Structures are given as C-alpha cells and as structure tokens.
Amino acid sequence: MLRHLFKLIWNKKGTHSLLIVEIWASFMVLFGVLSLIVYNVSNYVQPIGFQYEQVWNLDLAHNQDTIQEAEKIQRVLQRVRSYKEVESASRMSGNTPFSANQSSGGITYNKVEVHGDFYASDAELSKVLDLPLISGRWYRDEDMIAKFVPIVINSKMQEKLFLNETALNKVIKMDDNRYFKVVGVVDRFKAKGEFMSDEPLVFEMIGKDNKWNSNILIKTRPGTDAEFEAKMVKDIATMLPGWGIEVSYLKDSRLTRHNITLVPVMIFLIVSGFLLTNVALGLFGILNLNIARRKGEIGLRRAMGATEGKVTNQFLGEIWVLATFSMILGLIFAVQFPLMNVFDLASSVYVMAIILAIVIIYLIVTLCAWFPSKQAARIHPAVALHEE
Amino acid sequence: MLSNYIKIAWKVLLRHPFYTFITLFGISLTLTVLMVITSFLDHLFGTHYPEVNRDRSLYIGTVLQQDSAHTSMSSGPAAFGFLVKHAKSLKSAERVTILSNFSFSNTYIHGKKIKLNTKFTDADFWYVTGFQFLEGKPYNEANIKNGDQVAVITDALRDQYFEKGASVVGKNIEIENVIYRVIGVVKGSPPTRVYTYSDVYFPYTAPKSNYQDKGMRGRYIAIVLAKKASDIPEIQAEFDNHIGSISKEEIRDGQQFTVLIVRADRYFDHFLNTFARDDTQKALFYSIIGLVLLMVMGLPAINLVNVNVSRILERASEIGVRKAFGAPSKALLWQFIIENVFITFIGGMFALALSLLVISMINASGWIAYADLTINFSVFLISIGVCLLFGLLSGVLPAFRMSRLKIAEALKV
Numbered sequence: 001m002l003r004h005l006f007k008l009i010w011n012k013k014g015t016h017s018l019l020i021v022e023i024w025a026s027f028m029v030l031f032g033v034l035s036l037i038v039y040n041v042s043n044y045v046q047p048i049g050f051q052y053e054q055v056w057n058l059d060l061a062h063n064q065d066t067i068q069e070a071e072k073i074q075r076v077l078q079r080v081r082s083y084k085e086v087e088s089a090s091r092m093s094g095n096t097p098f099s100a101n102q103s104s105g106g107i108t109y110n111k112v113e114v115h116g117d118f119y120a121s122d123a124e125l126s127k128v129l130d131l132p133l134i135s136g137r138w139y140r141d142e143d144m145i146a147k148f149v150p151i152v153i154n155s156k157m158q159e160k161l162f163l164n165e166t167a168l169n170k171v172i173k174m175d176d177n178r179y180f181k182v183v184g185v186v187d188r189f190k191a192k193g194e195f196m197s198d199e200p201l202v203f204e205m206i207g208k209d210n211k212w213n214s215n216i217l218i219k220t221r222p223g224t225d226a227e228f229e230a231k232m233v234k235d236i237a238t239m240l241p242g243w244g245i246e247v248s249y250l251k252d253s254r255l256t257r258h259n260i261t262l263v264p265v266m267i268f269l270i271v272s273g274f275l276l277t278n279v280a281l282g283l284f285g286i287l288n289l290n291i292a293r294r295k296g297e298i299g300l301r302r303a304m305g306a307t308e309g310k311v312t313n314q315f316l317g318e319i320w321v322l323a324t325f326s327m328i329l330g331l332i333f334a335v336q337f338p339l340m341n342v343f344d345l346a347s348s349v350y351v352m353a354i355i356l357a358i359v360i361i362y363l364i365v366t367l368c369a370w371f372p373s374k375q376a377a378r379i380h381p382a383v384a385l386h387e388e
Numbered sequence: 389m390l391s392n393y394i395k396i397a398w399k400v401l402l403r404h405p406f407y408t409f410i411t412l413f414g415i416s417l418t419l420t421v422l423m424v425i426t427s428f429l430d431h432l433f434g435t436h437y438p439e440v441n442r443d444r445s446l447y448i449g450t451v452l453q454q455d456s457a458h459t460s461m462s463s464g465p466a467a468f469g470f471l472v473k474h475a476k477s478l479k480s481a482e483r484v485t486i487l488s489n490f491s492f493s494n495t496y497i498h499g500k501k502i503k504l505n506t507k508f509t510d511a512d513f514w515y516v517t518g519f520q521f522l523e524g525k526p527y528n529e530a531n532i533k534n535g536d537q538v539a540v541i542t543d544a545l546r547d548q549y550f551e552k553g554a555s556v557v558g559k560n561i562e563i564e565n566v567i568y569r570v571i572g573v574v575k576g577s578p579p580t581r582v583y584t585y586s587d588v589y590f591p592y593t594a595p596k597s598n599y600q601d602k603g604m605r606g607r608y609i610a611i612v613l614a615k616k617a618s619d620i621p622e623i624q625a626e627f628d629n630h631i632g633s634i635s636k637e638e639i640r641d642g643q644q645f646t647v648l649i650v651r652a653d654r655y656f657d658h659f660l661n662t663f664a665r666d667d668t669q670k671a672l673f674y675s676i677i678g679l680v681l682l683m684v685m686g687l688p689a690i691n692l693v694n695v696n697v698s699r700i701l702e703r704a705s706e707i708g709v710r711k712a713f714g715a716p717s718k719a720l721l722w723q724f725i726i727e728n729v730f731i732t733f734i735g736g737m738f739a740l741a742l743s744l745l746v747i748s749m750i751n752a753s754g755w756i757a758y759a760d761l762t763i764n765f766s767v768f769l770i771s772i773g774v775c776l777l778f779g780l781l782s783g784v785l786p787a788f789r790m791s792r793l794k795i796a797e798a799l800k801v
Contacts, residue, residue, distance in 0.1 A: 015697070025686065029687065238565065247494055281409075285698070
C-alpha cells in the first residue's frame with residue numbers, strides 16, 4: 001500500500017516538489033516558534049519559590065556623599081523596621097528580584113567549577129521573601145566569623161557543585177581571606193520571574209559595615225498604600241540629604257519582566273499563525289483542485305468495488321506520505337539544534353518542539369485533505385466515468 | 389493591450405471567489421505584516437520627534453573597558469567629565485550635548501504616587517533635540533551656572549501632578565524632598581526614543597546628578613550634532629583621534645584595563661553595537677533577520693505559486709485558442725505576469741488599508757505612550773517594491789508553464 005502511494009507521488013514529482021517545499025518551510029517555522037514556546041512554558045510551570053506581593057524595593061544611591069555610607073544605610077534600615085506598617089525588611093544587593101541587574105561569577109569546590117548568580121543579603125531576606133529552606137537554616141548575624149562568610153545555595157547549585165552530596169557545612173575557599181560556609185539550601189529562587197530557567201545561585205551574607213549593597217527590600221502589611229510610602233520617603237530624605245531614593249513594587253517590576261519575554265513571543269505567534277493559516281488555505285485549494293481533477297481514477301476505483309472510505313483513505317495516505325517526506329527533510333535541519341547545542345537550550349526542549357511541530361503539520365494536512373477527498377469519494381462512478 | 393489584460397484578470401478574479409480569497413488573503417496579510425514591521429522599525433530608528441536631527445547625529449553611549457586577556461570586561465555609560473573632555477571639544481561638530489542615561493524617581497501628591505523618569509542635561513540638549521515647548525522655555529547656561537533648581541516637565545506629568553491643561557510655569561514640583569521650579573512644559577515623547585525620553589528634565593548642576601564623578605564610567609551619554617550628514621565621517625575620525633590619544637595610565641582607570649573602546653556611531657549602528665560586539669555576531673544578526681524575512685515572504689509566495697500552478701488548466705482553453713491564432717509564447721508570458729502584478733497590487737491596496745488600521749490601533753492602544761507610527765513615503769515605497777517582487781515571484785513560474793502548453797493539449801481539455 002505504502003509503496004503504491006509512494007509511486008503515485010513519484011510519478012508527479014514535478015507538481016509535488018513545490019508542495020514539499022511548502023510543507024518543509026511550514027515545519028521549520030513551526031519548529032522555531034514551538035522551541036521558543038516550549039522553552040518558556042517549561043520554565044513557567046516551575047514555581048519561582050518566593051513571595052513578592054507585598055514587597056517593596058527601596059533603592060538608595062549615595063551620589064556624592066561618601067562619608068559613613070554603611071552606618072547611614074544601617075540607620076535607615078532600623079528606621080524602616082520601626083514602622084508599624086512594615087512586617088520585615090532586609091538589605092540586598094542591586095540584583096533585586098525582577099530587576100534588570102545581574103551579578104554572576106564562578107565558584108569552585110573539589111575541582112568542580114560552577115557558574116552561577118550571586119545575591120547578597122542580610123539575615124532577614126528569607127523572612128521578607130518567604131523563602132522556604134529545604135535543609136539547614138538561613139544565615140544569622142552570629143554566623144559571620146572572621147574569614148568565614150555564611151552562604152545559602154539553591155538545590156540546583158547543590159546538585160551541580162556537590163554532585164548531589166549534602167552541601168550543609170561544606171567550606172568553599174574563594175581566596176586566602178574569604179571562605180564560604182554553606183548553612184542552608186533553598187529549593188528555588190527564580191529572581192527574574194517565572195520565565196527564567198532554574199539556574200544555580202548563591203546567597204552570601206553582607207555585614208553591617210558593607211556600603212555597596214544599598215537596596216532594602218520591605219515587606220509591608222496588607223493594605224499599606226502610597227500615603228505611607230510618601231511619609232517613609234520623606235523621612236528617609238531628611239535622614240539622607242543628597243541621596244537618591246526610589247521605591248518600586250516587586251509586583252510591578254514582575255509585570256515589566258514578563259512583558260520583555262511575552263511581547264516577542266506574541267509577535268512570533270501572530271506572524272507564524274498568519275503564515276500557517278495562509279499555508280492551510282493554500283493547501284486546501286490545491287488539494288481541492290488536484291483531487292477534483294482525478295475524477296476518472298476515482299470513478300474507476302469505485303466501479304471496481306472500492307468503498308467511499310477506501311478512496312478517502314487513499315488521498316489522506318498520499319498527503320501523509322508527502323508530509324512525512326517533507327518533514328524528514330525538515331528533521332535533517334532540526335536535529336542539528338539539539339546535536340550542536342545551539343542557543344544552549346536543553347535538548348528536551350527541541351525534541352518536544354519537533355514532536356509538537358510534527359503533530360500540528362499532520363493535523364493541518366489531514367484537515368486540508370479530508371474535505372476534498374470526502375467530497376470526491378462521494379461521486380457516483382457512473383457520473384465520474386461518463387465525463388472521461 | 390494592457391487594459392485588456394487587466395480586464396481579463398478582473399474577470400478571472402470574479403470567477404472563483406474562493407481562490408480569489410486565498411490569493412488576496414495571502415498577499416494582503418503578508419504585505420500588512422511587512423508594512424507594519426517596516427513602520428515599526430522606522431519608528432525605532434528613523435528621524436522623529438523629539439530627535440528631529442537624528443539623521444545627522446552621532447551617539448556616544450557606551451564606554452567599554454577590557455583587560456588584555458579579555459577575561460574581564462566592563463561597559464556602560466560614560467562619566468560627565470570624560471565626555472566634556474573628549475566629546476564636547478569636537479571641533480568639526482555643530483553642537484554637542486551631554487545628557488544622563490535614564491534614571492527613575494517617584495513623586496507623591498495627594499496620597500497618589502507618580503512614577504518618574506528623570507534626566508539631567510546641559511543647555512545644548514534643547515538645541516540638538518527639537519522639543520516642542522507648550523509653555524515656558526528651556527533652561528540656559530545661566531541657570532546651569534547658578535545651579536538653579538529648575539525643571540522642564542512633559543505635558544503628561546503636568547496633567548498628573550497639577551491640573552489637566554493648566555498653566556504651570558513658575559509653580560513648584562517636589563521630587564524626593566527637593567523643590568524645583570517648573571520653567572517649561574514640553575510635549576512628551578515615546579519611551580522608544582530611549583536617550584531623550586523622560587518625564588522631567590533637570591540642568592546637570594541640580595542635586596543628585598552625579599556629574600562630579602571621576603574616572604571614565606558614569607551615567608552620561610553624548611549626542612554629537614553634525615552640520616550636515618556628510619560631515620559624519622570627519623567627526624568620527626576626530627573623535628577616534630581623541631580616544632586614541634588617551635594615555636595608558638588613564639585607560640587603566642584604577643584597575644587592570646588595557647583596552648578602551650568608545651565609539652561615536654549613528655543611532656542604528658550604536659544600537660547594533662550594544663548587543664553585537666564583533667563582525668561575526670553582526671553577520672549572525674543579519675542572517676537571522678534575512679532568514680525571518682525569507683520565511684515571512686517566501687512561504688506565502690510558494691503558496692501562491694502552488695495555487696497558481698494548480699490553476700493553469702482552468703485557463704487551458706483560453707491559452708489554446710490564443711496560441712492557435714498565433715500568439716507567441718512571450719506575449720502569453722507577459723499577459724500572465726501583468727495579471728499577477730495586477731492582483732498583487734489589489735492585495736497591496738487591501739494591505740495598505742489593513743496596515744493603516746493596525747497602526748492606528750497600535751497608536752491608540754497606549755501600548756507605547758505617544759506612539760507616532762506612520763506609513764511615511766519611504767515605508768510606502770518599500771511596500772510597493774515588495775508588491776512588485778511578490779507579484780513577479782509568484783507569477784513567473786506559473787506563467788512560464790502556461791505559455792509552454794501545447795496547443796492540441798490545451799484545446800483538448
């Protein structure tokens with residue numbers, strides 16, 4: 001049966017070559033768009049691992065004031081914590097959740113080197129962001145002893161750096177004057193929002209004398225509004241003349257982050273959606289013409305006893321063989337992506353995209369071929385043969 | 389002859405509404421997508437309000453520092469002093485302005501929070517850009533010298549902070565506990581003009597501008613205005629000369645850096661340079677764009693060719709009769725190409741209407757504040773060119789096949 005279908009197609013290879021190119025191109029477009037979608041969806045379904053609803057980000061800039069910055073930041077932190085509208089507050093490095101800032105570096109343990117994001121905070125961060133720990137505990141002020149800096153890592157870092165051994169209490173040498181000591185492990189912290197992939201990361205503790213990390217994350221009580229924000233900014237501005245003070249809400253920054261991911265995906269989706277509609281309509285028209293032209297053949301088959309279903313199946317089979325052939329061509333290109341590790345994506349993303357693209361192409365060609373072949377098969381053999 | 393061909397084409401179009409629909413749908417949607425994309429690119433990179441002189445401007449936006457082993461790299465906007473020394477002093481330029489990169493702030497009024505973009509500029513900023521003043525005037529050198537706490541605000545901020553449409557020059561606005569006197573109100577610009585967009589503009593001597601920063605890196609960029617576009621290479625050469633004369637000691641910038649790259653680029657090159665640092669990345673960028681364009685145009689074109697080829701036989705008797713009466717293949721070829729181009733232009737007309745609709749929707753949606761997407765002359769010309777290309781692309785092959793049909797065969801059907 002398959003051989004017969006193949007022969008039928010081979011006989012008309014001239015006309016079919018364009019159809020093959022068309023299906024091949026649609027497959028490639030689908031593969032590209034679906035890779036993007038599968039990648040983002042697979043990230044999206046993993047929870048971000050922390051709470052941001054009530055959290056504000058207070059960004060302080062010392063500008064030209066270079067006297068006792070650390071003490072001043074610490075004093076502001078105390079003031080912020082004293083408001084009754086504030087549940088908890090923590091200092092953090094500039095790469096606060098959903099911000100555009102990034103800070104990353106390498107970390108080595110037992111000759112295994114892992115590249116990850118570095119976040120710095122004080123002892124309160126896990127309370128402010130509701131970061132649950134899966135083992136150990138969050139660092140405390142008394143963990144900061146001499147050369148040892150307490151750190152908390154995520155499970156991805158534990159998996160990569162310690163090769164799934166427990167990370168607790170391990171000591172990592174950064175340089176002669178600085179050692180990291182792991183005191184806890186969190187499950188996930190996707191700081192750039194749901195669409196970020198789960199990357200290895202490190203939280204390191206900052207001391208009270210640190211003047212570089214001048215962001216303060218503030219968890220407010222529900223119902224706190226801009227009125228309080230204005231009062232707080234005014235208070236801080238009197239405490240820190242000449243400093244820059246900016247308050248933003250994490251939930252707003254999260255939306256901005258999402259749009260950066262979603263807008264290009266939407267544009268690609270719209271453009272490829274229009275391309276595929278175009279192809280589907282064209283395919284339908286072509287198949288309609290081609291099948292209608294083969295009335296004689298259909299009449300003969302029907303006269304020889306083939307049922308309507310069998311005739312329909314023949315045409316569907318033909319287009320499936322054609323689609324398969326085009327997609328084998330497409331696969332030759334598509335498999336290069338996981339094989340050559342293009343764009344650093346997991347190969348499962350590409351495989352998933354390929355499978356989805358194949359399913360969608362089969363769906364489209366079947367839909368386009370089904371109606372014309374059904375209609376053609378319904379022709380009475382006498383009518384069909386009479387025309388010849 | 390031409391009108392005859394067009395008349396035939398029109399009749400053919402009316403004969404099978406479904407196929408006409410497929411053809412026109414494909415053509416008009418493809419062209420709509422292309423027109424909207426070109427219009428958007430024009431919006432991003434073309435010369436528009438308030439950067440009315442962008443076509444003769446150079447942008448100095450990033451200072452890139454690298455050590456000799458290329459292991460550590462640092463890049464970002466420049467310090468004010470650095471730009472004064474190396475950009476402001478350009479002799480071949482008409483004017484040079486120094487402005488801060490975007491920064492954010494908040495202001496509170498009546499228990500309401502207004503998010504702000506703030507910008508610190510020099511007085512030349514108002515010369516280089518073409519902001520339209522609704523009332524008041526820009527700050528001048530005297531304001532800057534005296535360190536006056538004055539501000540130019542946009543109409544959008546005026547409507548939020550004061551009253552809609554009110555006259556506000558001379559009134560005070562409080563931002564982060566500092567009180568500024570409003571000196572002028574300008575018509576706001578879309579945020580896609582990343583360097584000139586802001587809600588409020590301060591003279592650079594106002595508090596918190598950080599123009600005193602030492603070293604190379606800071607928060608400022610410069611826009612160099614040339615007298616005419618043809619002066620640009622000369623200015624670039626002069627600027628490269630300035631950068632080239634910086635001493636090794638200064639390049640080190642207190643750290644290990646040995647390489648310093650600062651360029652004065654046209655807006656598009658500047659944009660491209662920020663994410664494609666070398667030529668291979670640029671080639672990759674262009675080939676991806678080319679591939680996407682090829683797909684967006686190629687797929688509908690193949691589709692159209694396919695439909696057209698399948699429909700040859702519909703016209704077989706006509707071709708047979710014409711051939712039997714002595715029409716040469718070439719005449720037939722031309723007939724079908726003209727027919728196709730005609731159809732494409734009908735599609736192009738639909739596309740134009742559709743693009744105008746989509747663009748006005750984008751402008752009205754508030755997706756981009758102050759959006760001013762238009763179909764200007766160049767966008768329209770490109771679209772016409774694409775129409776022609778599309779018509780030829782999808783018409784030649786079917787026409788060639790048709791003109792080769794044998795008379796006997798054609799008449800038989």
